[in-house]
Structure formats: structure tokens, C-alpha cells
Amino acid sequence: MAAPLAARRSTSCPTVRPRPPMPRYIAHLDMDAFYASVELLRYPELRGRPVVIGGGRRHQPVLREDGQRDVAVLRDYAGRGVITTATYEARAYGLHSGMGLMKAAALAPDAVLLPTDFDEYRRYSRLFKAAVAEVAPQIEDRGIDEIYIDLSEVPGIDEPVGHDAMGGVRAVAQAIKNNVQRATGLSCSIGVTPNKLLSKLCSDLDKPDGLTVVTLADLPHRIWPLPAKRINGIGPKASAKLEALGIRSIGDLAAADPQWLVGHFGISYGTWLHHAAHGRDERAVVTYSEPKSLSRETTFERDLHARLDREQLSRIFTRLCEQVADDLVRKGYLGKTIGLKLRYDNFKTVTRDLTLPEYTCDAALIRQAAGQCLKRVPLERRLRLLGVRVGTLCRRDAVPSPRPRRTAAPTEEPPAAYTLPLF
Template sequence: MPRYIAHLDMDAFYASVELLRYPDLRGQPVVIGGGRRHQPALLADGTRRYARLAEYAGRGVVTTATYEARALGVHSGMGLMKAAALAPQAILLPTDFDEYRRYSRLFKAAVAEIAPQIEDRGIDEIYMDLTDVPGAQDAVGGDPLGGVRAVARAIKENVRRATGLTCSIGVTPNKLLSKLCSDLDKPDGLTVLTEADIPARIWPLPARRINGIGPKANARLEALGIRTIGELAACERQWLVEHFGPSYGAWLHEAAHGRDDRPVVTHSEPKSMSRETTFERDLHPRADREQLGALFTRLCEQVAADLARKGYVGRTIGIKLRFDDFRTVTRDQSLPSPTDDARLIRHAAGQCLKRVTLDRRLRLLGVRVGGLRRKEEVARPGPPVAAEPSAPYTLPLF
């Protein structure tokens, strides 16, 4: 029985969620990134005033962009100032991760109604095993792949009905090929390939399109005269092993031929949960103490809410600081018993903070909870850690 593995990728997910909220922006170049100060202003006549990318000043990065903005050269991870030079009139909207997570849960629930074998790969993408989904193995109209195409279309329609959003799906015999194919016909695409289609559809693609070939490996391949997946497939396995080592070289050979036997993993326990924020401007531990304290508390509360929503508690509380010289420092400590209580997390994170010399401006602050366990598996909580119950928390600086 043929194996049908699918990869579903939501189309410009964050931007698409924002367009549901601001439908008047459809068809325009829109960039998502930056802080809440770029929130649209509601005017007296009922219209909204949107910030333009040309107005942005800072060092934030693009979280995502609509396809209209991408056509102007803007892409995820690009600095907003650089994006402003390319598309100054593009609309700038702040990120709203709580809303994106809500829509993520909605689209995954819609998929599960049809294909329950799901591997969660993040907020906007999943793998699905469609092999045993009713109808997937049927031939329709003489097309042996007609059944699985119909299943994939039903999934896309269910996602659209539940969220109002579009997605792109690639269906192939394995995860590696499916991830490649979900990107071939974006947006709102559906690509179904068999191994026989690899030479025509996969080999002409750039080698860097294979998930697992990063910028450094791609640069090495190009230096060796290998630019496409087909050129990589033409290389002898031993030659690749000699140039890239026994493990990675062998994997490159298998990947170029579209071979991948990884299963769809339907359940895996997270090892930690974290929240962090990069500031619009560097914050000084002394001059910006009140603002840092409020942000610190908010991060702890967000991590606690994530733990509670997903049913986990954790013992190891950690912090992450990045200074204006890009030096990154982490500290952690273990509690007597696991918790999802925001005050206890905040107190323990504050103790970690005392072990850091805060002598420079900060550009990033993060809070992490590790050593996770399912809440129902913990018999009873240990004694609480002493913490201020209601007083506003400030950073223990000097």
C-alpha cells in the first residue's frame, strides 16, 4: 500500500491572521514586526490610520510579510530598517502572538477531524500521515492519486472553513519531499508527487531548498560546482562522504534522491517552555529599571500561562540576557518541586538575575522553565517558595 505523507504550511500565517482583522489591507504590501506602538489608530470617521514602514526607526526584524510585500524584496528575518528602504509605503503592523496561537489551535483541530495522525512542527506547519485515512488509497477517475488528492482538498477546505485562512499542502511518500512540495505552488497550493516525479519536479530545484542544507553547507556545495538537487543527486555517495563526512555526506546523497524513512511522530513531550523579547531600544538596568521590571514580570506570567494551558509544570527556572555588545548570558536554578505558578517562577527567575553583573544596556530578556512534567503526573506540589504575594516586582539590581 503506497505511503502518503503530507506537509501542511499555512500561507503567510501571521500576515493572513492580521488581514482577517483588517480586511481593508488585502492586496497591499503589509509587514508584520516591531512593537505595539505601531498599533493602528481608529479615527473619528471610523477609518484607521496605519503606520508605514518608512516611519519605523529601530532595529526590529520582519516577522513575516504579505506576498505583495515579498514581491518588493521583503522577507522574514530582514531588519525593518532595510525593509523600509525596499518598501517604504508598506503597512507596518505589530505582532500579536496570542492571536496567532489561537488560530494555530483552530487550524490543527480542523485538520485532526479528517487526518488525526499529526506531527506538530510549530505554530504554522504540521506533518500528516494520510496513508490510512478513509478514501486516500482510492483511485478516482482512473487517477491512482485521485483519492489522496480528494483527502488533501478536504483538509484545505476544513482549514478554510474553521479559520478563513488558506494553506498549502505537499503529499509525497515521505516527510523530506512533502516539505519541499508544500512550497512549490504557494499560496493555496496542493502538490502530489510520487518517486517517479522526482527527476522532473525536484531535481531542477536549488540544493538549498532541501530542509537540512543550510547557508554554510550550500556555500560549500556551490564552491564544488553543485547548485541544484539534480547535480547533488549525480554525485557519488563516497565523494560526498569525503567532502562532508560520513554522516552528513551519506544524508546528502539520500536526500538528493528523495529518500527519507522518518515516521510521522504524533506525540512528543516538550523539554522546556520559554518566552523572550527583544527591545526596540537598548534598556539600561538602572535608568529603565521600572520598564524592565514590568517586562520581566510579564514574561514570567506568559510562561506560566503557557504551562497551565498545556498541562505542564517545571522545576528548572532560567533566564536569558543579551547585552548591547551581543554577549548572551544564561542562569538557572531548580525549585524543590515543579510549578506553573507565575509568582514562584518570577521569584526564582529574580534569584537567577542576582547572579548576573548588570553593567551594560540590555537588548533581550527571556525566561525559561525546564524539567517539564505532566501536571497530572505530579502527586502533590512541594512547599511554596517565599515570594512577595502582591507587590510589584522590580529587578534586584544593586
């Protein structure tokens, strides 16, 4: 006879199957040749020509009476400036960021040379990030021209399109690209994968104007054939060491024994290399982090002398202080620690700091404090770079009440070796 229904029921708690984790869709967006592309909006007649950005402000195009512009070309450049960025047409000649302009002139003498305009680049940076946020607000800011985006909770991300299981992902990524194009007139490239490491790599695979979606199942045919150095975090030294050990592709790295990697690279980096080759990265998209400091610096067209070029250095010094003060106001911060950075003609770099009794964003106070720092560095050698930094930041609306002032001790006179004329 069958047992009563109540007797057949288990008295133990029912088994609760855990819900599978939600899939992660992380995008990395990189603007295409950002500085150069912004300049081409201003000078559309240069489209299709090799164009490089860099070399200071003296190469501004000149508008003629007939409405045409005279532009500088690399063959006429003399100096030690470097390329900030280059159009894809210029890159076809082997030109790239960080290359000296004199070397670039030997490769592409007729390439157009335009000056940098960082205020304009920052404006377009704000525009493209706002356009992305309209579609997907979970953004990690990684600089003026790139961001990470967590797409995991964007509506429609999981919906297939026809037979394409990743159709929803492609549709959302394309919507972001379209929004950026409408807001700025610029193109961008996006890589979408389960994590930041792979997305950073993939955003570069189909540039310019690329959209690349890769899953872990795609690793063997999309990622493993690539050179190992394409992984963000494998620098020139590690790449050369891997090459010497017979590891050339990411697939070679994935096939390497983890303990063998640890033996050659140490437990931390060796373990990371193994995980990176297999596309593992659990880092979250960090949507906000407080900056530790704000700074402005400039490299001179020629080496400047503290005494002979005092007037020019003074103007540059004051402008840097005004710019960093404007940055503080625009971002809503005050700072207490004022820093100075100098690089000499022998490439030696020195820094000095001074902490103020109260927070400030006043350009004159920043200039005064940075000037005090200047008294503590030798100025016999010529200078190639000058920078000003403000640290120990606090949001303007969270500044603590000032403490009662104390009478400051007399400032010690700087050593005799440091008493050359200051700027």
C-alpha cells in the same frame, strides 16, 4: 500412470508471499504568510497592499471618527526592529522575515507596518490544527504554522479518480484545505509525497494556496531541477560548499558519487546528502512528544539599562513570568527549573538556571526564582533581550509527592561586580 493426488502434493510448507508494504502518504501543511494573514482578517481593507508584521506594539492602527483606520508605514519607522513576516505583495518588493525594518523601508517605504499579536496567532494555530484533525488525526506538530500529517490510513486515500491514480490523495488533501479555510478563513499549502523530507520541500512549490502531490517517479522532472539548497537540511554553509564543488541542483547532487560526497562532507552528512537527493527518508510522523521546557522572551525596541530603565524592565520581567505561567497552566504542566536569558547590547547572550525543591506553575514563584538567577549575572551593559524559561516539566496529574523540606543553606552573597540595582 499418474501418481495419486495425495502423492503429487508437496510435503513442504507452502510458499507464503509477503504482502507488499502499504504505500506511505505523508503531507506537510504550511499556513500561507500566517501572521500577516491573521492580521488581514482583522484589517480586510489592507488586502492587496504590501504589509509587514513586526517592530513591537507601538504601531497599532488607530480608528478615526469617520470609521477609517490610520496605519503606520515603513517610511515613518525608526528603530532596529525586524520583519516577523510579510504578505506576498510585500515579498514582491524583496521584503522577508528577519530583514531589518529600516532596510525594508528603503525597498518599500509605503508598505504598511502592523504589530505582532502572538496570542491571536496561537489561537488560530489551535483552530487550524483542530480542523485538520477532523479529516486526518495523525498529526506531528512542528510549530505555530506547520504540521506533518500521515494520510496513509485515511479512508479513500488509495482510490483513483477517473484516470488520476493519485486522485484519492488529492481529494483528501483538498478536504483538509477546505476544512482549514472553513474553520479559520485562512489558506494553506500542502505537499503530499511518500516521506517528510519531500513533503516539506513540495509544500513550498505552489504557494500560496498550493496542493502538490509528488511520487518518487516524479523526482527527475519535479525535484531534480530545483536548487540543492531547497532541501531542508542543506544550510547556507553546505550550499556554498556544494556550489564551489560544482553541485548546483538537486539533480547534480543525485548524480554525485556517494563516496565522493562522504569524502567532502563526512560519512554521516555525505550519506544523508545522497539519500536526500534521491528522495529517501524513513522518518515516521511522530504524533506526540513531551516538551522539555516552555519559555517566553522579548527583544526590546531600544537597549534598556538595569538601573535607568528599572521600572520598565520590572514590568516586562513580571509579564514574561506571568505568560510562561499561563502557558504551563493551559498545557497542563508544572516545572522545577527556572531559567533566565539575557542578551546584551554587544549581542553576547548569558543564561542562568535555578532548580526549585518542588514543581510549580505559580507566576510569583517563577518571578522570584528568575530574580534569584538575575543576581548571578553582570548588569553593567545595556540589555536588548530578556527571556524566562521553565524546564524539568511534569504533567500536573503525574507530579511526585513532595519530599520533606530541608533547611536551606544561607545563600552566598553575589560578587561585588554583580550588585548593581536589579529589576
